[in-house]
Amino acid sequence: MNRVLHRAPWLATGSFGTDLPLLIANGGVLVADGRIQAVGPWASLRQAANQVIEHEGCVLAPGLVNCHTHLELAWMAAVPGVPAATDDMTGWIRKLLVRRKDAPDEPVILAAGRAALASMAQAGTIMVLDIGNDLASAAIGKNQPTRVNFLLEMLGLAVSASNRLAALPLEMACTPHAPYSTGPALIQGIKQRSRLNGGLLSIHVAESAEEIRFLMNGDGPMMNFLLERGAWTPSFTGPGTDAVTYLDRLQVLDRHTLCVHCVHLRDSEIDLLARRQAKVCLCPGSNRHLGVGRAPVMAMLQRGLRPGLGTDSLASNPGLSIWEEMRTLRQDWPELDPAVVFAMATSGGSQALGLDRLYGLLTPGRTARFLAVPLRAGLSSDEIFPYLTTLGDSLRPRWVEG
Numbered sequence: 001m002n003r004v005l006h007r008a009p010w011l012a013t014g015s016f017g018t019d020l021p022l023l024i025a026n027g028g029v030l031v032a033d034g035r036i037q038a039v040g041p042w043a044s045l046r047q048a049a050n051q052v053i054e055h056e057g058c059v060l061a062p063g064l065v066n067c068h069t070h071l072e073l074a075w076m077a078a079v080p081g082v083p084a085a086t087d088d089m090t091g092w093i094r095k096l097l098v099r100r101k102d103a104p105d106e107p108v109i110l111a112a113g114r115a116a117l118a119s120m121a122q123a124g125t126i127m128v129l130d131i132g133n134d135l136a137s138a139a140i141g142k143n144q145p146t147r148v149n150f151l152l153e154m155l156g157l158a159v160s161a162s163n164r165l166a167a168l169p170l171e172m173a174c175t176p177h178a179p180y181s182t183g184p185a186l187i188q189g190i191k192q193r194s195r196l197n198g199g200l201l202s203i204h205v206a207e208s209a210e211e212i213r214f215l216m217n218g219d220g221p222m223m224n225f226l227l228e229r230g231a232w233t234p235s236f237t238g239p240g241t242d243a244v245t246y247l248d249r250l251q252v253l254d255r256h257t258l259c260v261h262c263v264h265l266r267d268s269e270i271d272l273l274a275r276r277q278a279k280v281c282l283c284p285g286s287n288r289h290l291g292v293g294r295a296p297v298m299a300m301l302q303r304g305l306r307p308g309l310g311t312d313s314l315a316s317n318p319g320l321s322i323w324e325e326m327r328t329l330r331q332d333w334p335e336l337d338p339a340v341v342f343a344m345a346t347s348g349g350s351q352a353l354g355l356d357r358l359y360g361l362l363t364p365g366r367t368a369r370f371l372a373v374p375l376r377a378g379l380s381s382d383e384i385f386p387y388l389t390t391l392g393d394s395l396r397p398r399w400v401e402g
């Protein structure tokens with residue numbers, strides 16, 4: 001068996017609240033059979049290897065995990081955003097729907113999605129959770145170097161919206177759009193299905209203040225928007241509470257539920273997410289583009305949540321780079337530890353997707369496909385994570401395979 005030792009001046013393991021050291025100096029990653037066999041100071045592993053490959057001037061790191069995107073919207077390329085704090089999510093959705101009227105043919109949509117995915121792969125993304133409204137979009141991520149898990153998104157407040165779900169084969173993984181757009185029976189039906197097929201339920205949660213107002217009071221711009229679209233139904237009685245409490249009442253919050261965005265949360269909701277061991281995906285770039293605010297990440301971390309990062313789509317974000325998401329998050333929260341931001345981009349994401357046995361960490365058992373990121377010369381240990389989390393797309397990672 002060929003046992004290859006990858007040697008580098010630094011290893012960033014991706015550790016997030018585990019015993020694994022965050023950073024190993026003069027490290028080695030021993031790989032064989034497509035898996036990481038051992039990680040540590042390179043000198044301790046030298047005897048076990050048939051071959052040593054040097055990665056001079058680099059930090060070895062896990063591939064990045066993107067917990068939330070919509071590849072089928074890649075052709076839209078940034079619907080104009082909303083200035084910060086204007087609180088106009090529905091205004092942005094209207095602009096998106098206008099743009100959607102000019103949708104190209106399906107092959108063009110699929111090609112744009114594949115091109116977006118190829119750029120993510122080149123930038124070091126190893127795993128993507130992709131959400132699409134169209135079943136044909138599942139083809140975008142097939143047989144690509146970046147692993148893509150696809151979920152078919154469903155929405156509709158009317159009771160009849162559940163009929164489409166019943167018509168789909170059980171193995172088709174589905175996801176509800178959001179608490180304000182998807183009726184309770186449909187959310188529960190999708191959760192029941194994901195429990196049966198062992199999958200994840202991902203849902204946009206508390207993205208905008210307009211959503212919370214609609215759920216709490218049944219009025220405001222979101223209500224007007226749904227009425228205007230003919231999407232509201234008298235059978236939907238607003239829950240009269242916040243988004244997370246509502247989902248908990250529906251009994252759909254557990255460790256296999258991924259709550260995406262989580263911008264407008266009260267402390268009690270963060271407590272509830274932590275108690276249910278629900279997962280969180282932050283999308284700082286999209287939140288900034290839509291001007292909806294910033295997620296309360298410090299409070300989440302204090303309560304033991306370990307968020308992953310997502311880009312959302314090219315319709316709501318100028319790029320699909322997790323490096324840029326790290327940079328935006330650090331700008332939003334300068335007090336955040338850069339090592340924790342890097343952990344969110346790697347093992348935070350793989351934990352959120354329930355795939356941390358394969359991705360997100362440099363530790364035995366994980367895939368032998370990871371990154372070598374060139375560093376500026378002379379960086380000290382204190383400077384590695386600030387460097388990785390502030391340079392965005394100017395970083396040029398290379399893939400290390402096997």
Ligand SMILES: [Zn+2]
Binds near residue numbers: 068069070313
């Ligand atoms: Zn989204």
